[in-house]
Each structure stands twice: as C-alpha cells, then as structure tokens.
Amino acid sequence: MRDSANIKISWSPLALVFPESDKWLQVLAALPLGISNMYLVFPSQDPLDRADFNAVEYINTLFPTEQSLANIDEVVNKIRLKIRRLDDNIRTVVRGQTNVGQDGRQALEEAQKAIQQLFGKIKDIKDKAEKSEQMVKEITRDIKQLDHAKRHLTTSITTLNHLHMLAGGVDSLEAMTRRRQYGEVANLLQGVMNVLEHFQKYMGIPQIRQLSERVKAAQTELGQQILADFEEAFPSQGTKRPGGPSNVLRDACLVANILDPRIKQEIIKKFIKQHLSEYLVLFQENQDVAWLDKIDRRYAWVKRQLVDYEEKYGRMFPREWYMTERIAVEFCHVTRAELAKIMRARAKEIEVKLLLFAIQRTTNFEGFLAKRFSGCTLTDGTLKKLESPPPSTNPFLEDEPTPEMEELAIEKGELDQPKKPKAPDNPFHGIVSKCFEPHLYVYIESQDKNLGELIDRFVADFKTQGPPKPNTDEGGTVLPSCADLFVYYKKCMVQCSQLSTGEPMIALTTIFQKYLREYAWKILSGNLPKTTTSSGGLTISSLLKEKEGSEVAKFTLEELSLICSILSTAEYCLATTQQLEEKLKEKVDVSLTERINLTGEMDTFSTVISSSIQLLVQDLDAACDPALTAMSKMQWQNVEHVGDQSPYVTSVILHIKQNVPIIRDNLASTRKYFTQFCIKFANSFIPKFITHLFKCKPISMVGAEQLLLDTHSLKMVLLDLPSIGSQVVRKAPASYTKIVVKGMTRAEMILKVVMAPHEPLVVFVDNYIKLLTDCNPETFQKILDMKGLKRSEQSSMLELLRQRLPTPPSGAEGSSSLSLMAPTPEQESSRIRKLEKLIKKRL
Numbered sequence: 001m002r003d004s005a006n007i008k009i010s011w012s013p014l015a016l017v018f019p020e021s022d023k024w025l026q027v028l029a030a031l032p033l034g035i036s037n038m039y040l041v042f043p044s045q046d047p048l049d050r051a052d053f054n055a056v057e058y059i060n061t062l063f064p065t066e067q068s069l070a071n072i073d074e075v076v077n078k079i080r081l082k083i084r085r086l087d088d089n090i091r092t093v094v095r096g097q098t099n100v101g102q103d104g105r106q107a108l109e110e111a112q113k114a115i116q117q118l119f120g121k122i123k124d125i126k127d128k129a130e131k132s133e134q135m136v137k138e139i140t141r142d143i144k145q146l147d148h149a150k151r152h153l154t155t156s157i158t159t160l161n162h163l164h165m166l167a168g169g170v171d172s173l174e175a176m177t178r179r180r181q182y183g184e185v186a187n188l189l190q191g192v193m194n195v196l197e198h199f200q201k202y203m204g205i206p207q208i209r210q211l212s213e214r215v216k217a218a219q220t221e222l223g224q225q226i227l228a229d230f231e232e233a234f235p236s237q238g239t240k241r242p243g244g245p246s247n248v249l250r251d252a253c254l255v256a257n258i259l260d261p262r263i264k265q266e267i268i269k270k271f272i273k274q275h276l277s278e279y280l281v282l283f284q285e286n287q288d289v290a291w292l293d294k295i296d297r298r299y300a301w302v303k304r305q306l307v308d309y310e311e312k313y314g315r316m317f318p319r320e321w322y323m324t325e326r327i328a329v330e331f332c333h334v335t336r337a338e339l340a341k342i343m344r345a346r347a348k349e350i351e352v353k354l355l356l357f358a359i360q361r362t363t364n365f366e367g368f369l370a371k372r373f374s375g376c377t378l379t380d381g382t383l384k385k386l387e388s389p390p391p392s393t394n395p396f397l398e399d400e401p402t403p404e405m406e407e408l409a410i411e412k413g414e415l416d417q418p419k420k421p422k423a424p425d426n427p428f429h430g431i432v433s434k435c436f437e438p439h440l441y442v443y444i445e446s447q448d449k450n451l452g453e454l455i456d457r458f459v460a461d462f463k464t465q466g467p468p469k470p471n472t473d474e475g476g477t478v479l480p481s482c483a484d485l486f487v488y489y490k491k492c493m494v495q496c497s498q499l500s501t502g503e504p505m506i507a508l509t510t511i512f513q514k515y516l517r518e519y520a521w522k523i524l525s526g527n528l529p530k531t532t533t534s535s536g537g538l539t540i541s542s543l544l545k546e547k548e549g550s551e552v553a554k555f556t557l558e559e560l561s562l563i564c565s566i567l568s569t570a571e572y573c574l575a576t577t578q579q580l581e582e583k584l585k586e587k588v589d590v591s592l593t594e595r596i597n598l599t600g601e602m603d604t605f606s607t608v609i610s611s612s613i614q615l616l617v618q619d620l621d622a623a624c625d626p627a628l629t630a631m632s633k634m635q636w637q638n639v640e641h642v643g644d645q646s647p648y649v650t651s652v653i654l655h656i657k658q659n660v661p662i663i664r665d666n667l668a669s670t671r672k673y674f675t676q677f678c679i680k681f682a683n684s685f686i687p688k689f690i691t692h693l694f695k696c697k698p699i700s701m702v703g704a705e706q707l708l709l710d711t712h713s714l715k716m717v718l719l720d721l722p723s724i725g726s727q728v729v730r731k732a733p734a735s736y737t738k739i740v741v742k743g744m745t746r747a748e749m750i751l752k753v754v755m756a757p758h759e760p761l762v763v764f765v766d767n768y769i770k771l772l773t774d775c776n777p778e779t780f781q782k783i784l785d786m787k788g789l790k791r792s793e794q795s796s797m798l799e800l801l802r803q804r805l806p807t808p809p810s811g812a813e814g815s816s817s818l819s820l821m822a823p824t825p826e827q828e829s830s831r832i833r834k835l836e837k838l839i840k841k842r843l
Contacts, residue, residue, distance in 0.1 A: 159198070163208075166195045170214050177222055180229075182251030185222065189258050223263040226252045230267055234274045250316045257318065268321065272330045275305065279331065285342050292343070292350070292358040299365040302331045325373040332369075332431040340435040350439055352446040359499055362433045366426060375427030433499065440496070440504040444511060447492050451515045454488060458523050477561070477666070479569045485519060486576050493580075497587035505588045509596050512584075516577060516601040524566050524573075524608045528615060529559040555619045557662060564666030567612035571670050574605040613673060617680045620659045624685060627651040631710075632695035636703030637788070645713045646706065653717050661725035678722050678736050686743030689714070693747060698788030699754055708751040715744035746772070750779075754786050758797070765801050775805055 047058055063069055169192040176185045196215055202208045229252055256264045279301060283290045289297050306324055317323045339358075343350060458481040489512060496508050555563070581598040588596060627648040634646075667674040696707065717724070718740045722732045749771040758764045768783070769775050780801055784794045 159202075162195050162198050166192065166199065166211055169195065170211055170218070173218050174214070177218055177225065180225070180248060182226075182248060182255050186251060186254040186258065189219075189222075189255065193258070219259055222255055223259050226256055226259075226263065227266060227270075230270060234271055253317055253321070264321075268323070268326060271323070272327055275309070275327055276331060276334060279305075279334070280338075283338065285338070285345065290338070290342055291346070292339075292354050295339075295358045295361050298335060299361065299368075302328065303368075305331075322373075322377050325375075325377050328369055328373060329377055329431070332366075332428070336432045336435045339432070340438075343435070343439055347439065350442055352442055355436065355439060355442055356495075359433055359436050362436070363429075363498060366428045366431060366433065369428040369431075370426040373428075378427055378431075437500045437502065437504060440499055441507070443496070443499070444504060444507045447508065448511050448514075451488070451511060454485065455515055455518050455522060458485070458519070459526075462523065462527060477565045477568065478572050479523065479565060481523060482519075482569045482572055482576075485515075486573075486580070489580060490583075493583060493587065501587060501589050502592065505584065506592055506595055509584055509588075509598075512580070513598060513601055516573070516598070517604055520570070520573070520601070520604045520608055524570055524605075525611065528563060528566060528611065529555055554622055555615075560616070560619070560659065560662050561666055563612050563615050564663060567609055567667065567673060568670055570605045570608040570612065571673065574602055574609070577602050577605065609673065613677050613680060616659075616663055616677050617684055620655060620681055621684050621688070623655040623659065624652050625688075627655075628689060628692040632692040634696070636696050636699040636707065639700060639703040639706050642702060642705045642709060646710050649710045649713050652714065656717060656721065657725050660721060664722070664726065675722070675733050675736060678732075679739060682718060682721075682736065682739045682743065685718075686740070686747070690743070690747050690750070693750065694782040694786065697786045699786050701755060704751050704755045708748060708755070711744060711747045711751060715740065715748070718744065750783060753783050758784075758787060758789065758793075761797055761800055762804075765797065765804055768801070769804060775801075777801060 047053065047061070062075055063072070169188060173185065173188055173192055176188065192215060196212060199208050199212070203212065229249060233249060253267070256267055279298075282301065283298060288294070306328060309324060309327060313323070461481065462479075492508060492512075493505075496505055577598050581596060584596045584598075585593045630651075631646070631648040634648075663677060664674055667677070693707070693711075696703075699707065719732060719737060721740075722736065723730045753764075753768050753771055756764060756767050768780055772779065777798060781794060781798060784797060789797075
C-alpha cells in the first residue's frame with residue numbers, strides 16, 4: 001500500500017485526462033463485489049476480477065512513477081475497450097435469457113411424455129415375462145416327477161444291495177467265528193460294520209434291528225473268544241511259554257484292532273503282566289540283587305527280555321501296538337514302585353555314593369530308552385507322560401550349554417547372557433529316577449558338608465598363602481577361591497537338576513545362600529585390613545620439612561592391593577550370583593521359581609564392595625589429614641608475599657600420587673568402582689578442606705592470595721585425579737568433574753570474599769550474597785573471623801546480612817547488580833589482577 005502522497009501524485013494527472021475520475025473510482029471499487037461469486041466458477045488472474053480489488057493500488061500499479069503518465073491515453077483506451085466488450089457480453093447474455101423460460105417448459109413437457117411411453121413398454125415386458133415363467137413351470141413339472149422317481153428307485157436298489165450284503169456278511173461272520181478264521185474275519189468284520197452304518201436311520205425296522213443285534217453278539221463272542229485264546233497261549237500261572245508266535249493269534253490281533261478298544265488293552269495288559277512275572281520273582285524285596293548296589297542287573301534283565309521278545313513275538317502283534325515300548329514302560333513303572341518300597345524299608349542304609357551310583361545308572365537307562373523308543377505310549381491308556389517344563393517364549397535366550405561348557409564359562413566370566421531353558425528331549429526322564437527324590441536329602445546334606453569343608457579350606461589357604469600379589473598390568477586380581485566356589489556350585493546345580501527339579505532344588509538353593517554369605521564374611525570381609533584409631537599425624541615442623549619420598553599412608557602397597565582384590569572378587573561374586581539365580585530359576589519347576597531369591601546374598605556382596613571403597617577413601621583421606629591440619633595452623637597473617645604452592649599442597653599431591661595409581665591399576669577391570677572411589681574421596685576431602693580453611697584465621701590479604709593459589713592447585717589436581725600418574729590421559733567422568741568444580745569453586749569464592757575489603761558494608765555483604773549462593777549467616781561469620789574482625793564489627797555486618805537476605809528475587813538481583821557496579825578500591829583491584837596473572841603463569 002503506497003502512502004497518501006503517492007496516491008495524490010498518481011491521481012492528479014489522471015484527473016486532468018479523465019475529468020470523471022470520481023465516477024470511475026466508484027465503478028472500479030464496485031467491480032470486486034460484482035465478480036466475487038463469478039470468480040469462484042471462472043478463476044481469473046486479472047486484478048480487476050479479484051475479490052479484494054483496491055482501485056488505488058491498481059492505478060498505482062499502472063502508473064508507478066510520474067514518467068509513466070506519458071502512456072495514460074493508451075491505458076485509458078484499453079480500459080474503455082474492455083468496458084465496451086463487457087457491455088456487449090452482458091447484452092448478449094441478457095438477450096439470451098429471455099427465451100430460457102419458454103424453452104425449459106417445452107423440454108419438461110417432452111420429458112414427461114417420454115417417461116409415460118417408457119413406463120408402458122416396461123409393463124408390457126413384465127406381462128410377457130410372467131407368461132413365459134408359467135409356461136416353463138408347466139413344461140418342467142413332469143420332468144421333476146420323473147427325477148424324483150429315479151432317485152427313489154436308485155436309493156431302494158442300493159439299500160436292497162446293502163441289506164443283502166449285510167445279511168450274507170452276518171451269516172459268514174458267525175460261521176467264521178466258530179471256525180476261528182480270524183484272518184477272514186478281520187476283513188469281513190470291517191466291511192459289515194461299514195455297511196451297518198448305512199442302516200442307522202432304519203433301526204426302527206425289526207429285521208434291520210435284528211441284524212444289528214446279531215453283529216453286536218458276534219463282536220462280543222469274538223472278543224471273549226480271542227481273550228480265551230490268549231489266556232490259553234499265555235497262562236497267568238506257570239512259567240513255560242510256547243516256543244514261537246501263532247498265526248491264529250496274529251490274525252486275532254488284527255480282529256482286536258477292529259473290536260472294542262478294551263479288548264486290545266486287555267490283551268496288552270495280560271501279555272505284559274505275564275512277560276514281567278519272572279522279573280517280580282527274581283528281584284523280590286528280600287533278594288540280594290534287589291538292593292541299589294546291584295541295580296544294573298535290573299536294567300540288564302529287561303534289555304535281554306526286549307531282545308527275546310523281538311525274536312519270538314515281534315511279528316505276532318501289529319507294529320502300531322508298540323509292544324516293545326509298552327513292555328519297557330511297564331517295567332519302568334514296576335521298577336519305580338519296587339525301588340521306592342525297598343528304599344523306604346532300608347532308608348538308613350542309603351549313602352551318598354550309593355544313591356548317586358543308582359541315580360546315574362537309572363538316568364543312563366532312561367537315556368537308552370529315549371534312543372530306542374519315541375515315547376508315544378506314555379500318553380496312551382493308563383500310562384501318563386511325565387510333565388516337562390513348558391518351552392520358553394523368549395526368542396533372545398540361547399540353547400543350554402553342557403556342564404563342561406558352563407564350568408569353562410564360569411572360569412572366564414562369560415555367563416552374562418541369559419540362556420534358554422532346554423526342555424528335556426528325553427520323554428522317559430524321571431520315569432524311574434523319580435523314586436529317588438524323597439531320599440535326596442542325603443545328597444543335600446552331603447553337599448552342605450562338602451561346602452562347609454570347602455569354605456574352611458579357603459580360609460586356611462588364605463592364611464597360609466597370604467593375600468595375592470599386587471597386579472598392576474592386567475587390572476585387579478580376583479581371588480581364585482571365588483571361581484572354585486562357583487564351579488562347584490554349577491556342578492551341584494546341574495547334578496541336582498538331573499535328579500529332581502522340585503523341592504530338592506529349593507533345599508540346594510538354601511545351602512547355596514548359606515555359603516555365599518559365609519564366603520562374603522569369612523573370606524572377603526574377614527580379610528579386609530583393619531583401620532587403626534591411633535593418630536599418626538605429623539607436626540607442622542615435620543610437615544614443612546617433609547621430603548618427596550616420605551610415607552604417610554596407613555595401608556601398605558600389599559594392603560591396598562588386597563582391598564582392591566577383595567573388591568574385584570566381590571564384584572565378580574555379585575554378577576555371578578545374579579547369573580546363578582537365573583540358572584536356578586531355569587532348572588527348577590515353574591511353580592517354584594518364586595521361592596528362589598538370592599537378593600540378600602547380592603546385597604551382602606554389595607556391602608563388601610562399599611566397605612572396600614570406604615576403606616580406600618578413608619586411607620587416602622587420613623593420609624591428607626596432617627597436611628590439612630598444618631594448613632590450618634600456619635600463621636597466614638604473617639605471609640608477606642605470594643610464592644609457589646605451599647608445602648601442605650605438595651604433601652597432599654604426594655599422597656594422591658602414591659595411592660591413586662595403585663588403586664586405579666588394581667581396579668582396571670572394574671572401572672565403575674574406581675569412579676565411585678574418586679567421587680567418594682572428593683565428597684570427603686573437599687568439605688574437610690573447607691572446614692580446615694575456616695580454621696585459618698586471621699588471614700592477611702597476601703595470605704588469602706596464597707591460599708587462593710593453593711586452592712586452585714588442589715582443584716587442578718583433583719580434576720586430574722582419575723588419570724593422575726597414568727601414561728594414558730582419559731577424560732574424567734562428568735559426574736566426578738561436577739562435584740570437584742562445585743566444591744572447590746565454593747572454596748575459591750570464600751577466599752575471594754575474604755580478600756574483598758569490608759567497607760563499605762553494603763557492597764561487602766552484597767558481594768558475599770553474590771559469590772556464595774547458600775548465604776548462610778554461620779558461613780558469613782566464619783569469613784568475618786578469617787578476616788580478623790572484632791565481634792562488635794561482626795554484629796553490625798551480620799545484622800545487615802539478615803536485612804538483605806529476605807528481599808524479593810527482583811530486589812535481590814537489583815541490589816546484586818548495583819553491588820557489582822559499585823567501584824572497588826584500587827588496591828584490591830591491583831592485588832586480584834596480580835594473583836590472576838600468577839595463576840595463569842603457573843598453568
């Protein structure tokens with residue numbers, strides 16, 4: 001939009017050329033209102049067609065400068081031509097609309113006539129269609145009757161054929177049954193039963209019902225006859241067996257497949273019972289071979305019997321009966337019951353070695369069965385398949401390693417990844433060995449005793465062999481007893497899981513928890529060096545005369561290495577205990593997983609780690625105490641000039657350089673705990689340094705500058721603490737750097753407040769509030785004591801501080817900004833600049 005001056009200049013020549021400019025302005029301004037709706041239907045790029053048309057802007061666009069007015073005649077002619085064309089178009093449209101109403105009425109009448117004609121034609125077509133349909137129905141009526149007659153006739157012929165087959169089949173079946181022709185009966189019986197199914201809807205007819213009853217009677221007679229034949233061939237009493245299989249019995253088995261399943265089960269039951277009758281006699285409870293030490297003979301006997309069965313009776317029974325596997329499964333059930341009974345009677349005679357021997361031989365036999373048979377009969381009839389853990393749904397778990405692989409992984413510390421619980425591939429697992437589960441308390445008690453002896457041996461070895469030698473090349477040394485303990489744990493866990501995944505695993509877990517705690521207290525915490533309460537501090541004179549090679553630390557190099565080794569061992573135990581808990585949960589029954597919880601033992605190892613770190617911090621902290629005491633007892637008001645760092649700073653740096661590299665090298669494999677050590681030392685040393693800083697009183701201006709220089713030196717050393725004395729410079733952790741910067745900056749701010757002149761009072765108090773964010777009156781009074789002010793002077797300044805503290809944030813900010821802008825004395829300014837130059841020169 002141009003300003004008013006431009007508008008007047010643009011329109012002044014237009015008014016000269018076109019006297020009726022006001023009228024045209026009105027026309028141009030009204031144009032957008034007339035074409036706004038039409039613009040939606042017929043889009044146009046012409047500015048005159050825009051809904052927001054502005055005549056003044058349009059004219060200014062045509063004549064942007066005074067020089068462009070030279071073409072005004074041409075522009076006016078173009079506009080007049082456009083107006084003339086628009087008038088012609090409007091006139092043509094108006095004339096064309098005069099005849100629209102009459103033409104529309106005429107078109108409507110023609111459309112109505114066409115609709116009436118169309119309706120009449122549709123009605124004629126509908127009438128003709130109805131007549132055609134009636135004609136088709138009359139034609140097809142006779143065809144449908146013939147079709148129904150044909151269907152009924154076909155059904156009748158088929159039913160008569162089936163009836164003839166059924167009647168003849170029943171007669172033949174009864175005759176063959178009397179002659180024991182089981183081979184022909186097997187084929188005929190199946191056909192008769194199939195045909196009889198077609199007459200289920202005709203059972204109301206007496207003749208059909210009679211044939212059905214004859215078939216059922218024939219089936220019953222066949223079943224009783226076959227059972228009698230098997231009883232005769234394999235009598236329950238007596239020990240002699242026929243020399244070989246009978247063809248009649250083989251065909252009888254084929255018939256039994258078709259009869260009621262109970263006939264088949266009865267045959268199998270009687271045959272297996274008769275086949276195992278010798279076993280029950282040979283291995284009676286009072287026989288010497290029935291005890292656990294001769295359990296191999298049981299499994300050898302059944303292997304011979306299976307071979308004998310295959311040779312003599314393998315072809316008599318159908319293959320789909322799986323008779324060999326059924327004999328083996330029934331033998332397992334009988335053996336489990338017999339072993340359970342004899343072990344209850346002679347429980348006092350069971351020893352660990354004997355129990356493990358019997359379990360090992362039994363599990364080997366179960367493995368033999370898994371290789372020989374599929375286990376399909378375990379879900380058939382009364383035999384039930386042993387429950388197995390449900391498969392894991394976690395796709396990220398790996399397959400279960402072998403016990404040897406697990407032990408190797410424990411020694412290498414490579415059990416970080418969770419493993420996939422492997423469901424037993426052996427369907428016969430526990431089918432016999434489950435009888436040993438009630439007596440596994442003997443095994444648990446034995447492991448309790450063995451672990452107790454193992455812990456005692458670890459304690460004795462530590463006392464005789466001493467702590468591990470310092471390790472500065474490969475990182476911290478883990479006590480070898482730790483790996484031995486967990487290897488033994490894994491062996492026990494794998495062995496027990498093979499015996500049982502129920503309550504014995506829970507009992508074994510309780511034993512594990514007991515000796516994990518004992519290892520933590522007897523081996524780890526019990527061998528941590530003890531701190532002494534005697535103050536071995538140095539005097540001020542001895543500190544000032546201290547040489548570079550002097551020893552101040554309470555712990556020796558061997559003791560520091562021992563603490564680090566115990567810390568590394570505790571960390572290894574913590575991680576491995578967590579993995580042990582996961583493994584136990586994988587191997588135990590799902591219903592018992594909630595009862596396995598080693599959190600308490602992991603907390604115990606965490607306590608050992610915290611105690612070790614605290615010992616390291618206390619040792620280095622105590623080594624620095626004499627230097628801080630010497631700092632607080634120096635006469636800071638007598639310092640005449642600022643020099644290099646003070647002797648107490650050199651002493652602190654010396655102790656840090658002596659302890660930290662040893663600790664860092666021994667904790668190289670547990671870097672996070674070294675970081676914790678650094679953080680805890682900073683949190684302990686910095687507050688103690690500030691406490692001793694407040695004891696330095698009175699302080700002169702030069703003394704405060706020297707202390708500020710010393711504080712800055714300590715700050716640089718603390719920032720470099722994680723990598724001090726190391727050839728590889730690593731950036732300190734951000735969390736540690738933040739603690740050091742925050743604490744030592746506070747110490748520097750305290751000294752800067754001490755260095756500032758206390759007059760004028762308002763400026764001094766405002767500087768204190770600005771530099772120290774805590775604004776504590778107690779801290780303010782300590783600073784005044786450091787400056788050496790009298791109590792009378794301090795009271796007025798404390799009162800002024802209390803008045804300044806409750807001010808609102810905006811007022812406080814304003815006062816702070818005023819205090820910053822207030823001029824300081826020249827002497828203070830020059831001293832601070834000289835101090836900053838000295839610090840920069842040292843850096």
